[in-house]
Amino acid sequence: MAFLTEDQFTALQLLLKAPSKDVVRQICADSFPAGAYKRQSVIEKTANSLSVSSSEAVQLLTAFHTVSHEVVYQNLTSPEQILSIFPESFHSNLKNLITKILLENSVTWRNDALSNQISLPKLVDMEWRVDMKTASDSLSRMAVPTCLLQMKLQDTPCISGGPSESTITMELSRETLDTMIDGLGRIRDQLTAVARK
């Protein structure tokens, strides 16, 4: 299945101009992040290392970006699967090199994609403290334990912008904490049941 056009394969062959294999690797790594092929610094760097024009660099970066993302999307893990993407006429050594680079990086790329997927704000840290209330305006002497819980959440937008962190502090009475632990225990039991299947 060809998911690159002929022009894009032609653009990929510009990599043949690279002075070394490491340069190829670098270009491949640079082209992976979203929007990389639009960034001026990346385009210039690629154009300079291959001694090609900016527009050719853009074509190359776009082509490689498409290939690498397709490989990650379809979870192509064997060399044969990746080699079969390329047309017969494609330069053989370059084909093998690109396949090798894709295989090397696809696990990392896949894990990164999993951790950066859209989600609700992620819990990054939590802290708790147990206090003893000894007096209040309604009771001048009391001994009531209470739990304070602080959770740090990070919202990482997938599209643009930096991560935003928020902190929430809450107070739990003993009954609330018991109920919460009940609920969490039920989750744990369900997870165990699912894992067993």
Add this chain to the structure above:
Amino acid sequence: MLQLHFTNDTLPDNVSTDFQNLNKFSEQQFVSLTEILYQFLLEPKESERFLHQLTEFAGENGMSAGPLRALMKSVLLLPHGALKRNLTAEQVKVDLLSLGLNEEKASHFSDQWRVHYPVLSRLAVGQTLMVNQLVDMEWKFGVTVGTSELQKTGNIFLQLKLVIRKGNTTENVYMELTLPQFYNFLHEMERAKASMDCFS
């Protein structure tokens, strides 16, 4: 100067008079009045009902509602102060006797105090200030089947919604946890509970 357990302030004269006036009620009337009073103490939000019951009582017993309400207002000072200072039934009885209430009525009132005290003090604890109180927790967990970056995946996620009371409104906090984070969270909460249990 009366030495009372339930308050350190000097009581205004009308309050002492009001307590002595309680002696004028019959046994039956005092019992009913005490019941109305304790009902209100146990459900402090039902002030409308309390006033309504007092008006009814006044009607049934041939007295005016206004003075009765004023009387009860004074009488309420004692249980409020007693609750704040964690007074025992004996101390409440001593105070009532000091204020001039007769033995029988003082015994009845302090007996009722003994009966209702646990619930009343729990209510007082419940009214104590809580900052950002957690009121509810909802959760769901599931499996991510695919994303725009990965056609097929099988990643487990856990989502929590915590409802927090901030003043008069509630705020919903949504978050996602990975499995290891969830197990850690459960572990930490169990440690907190163990710590709290040490104090019981």
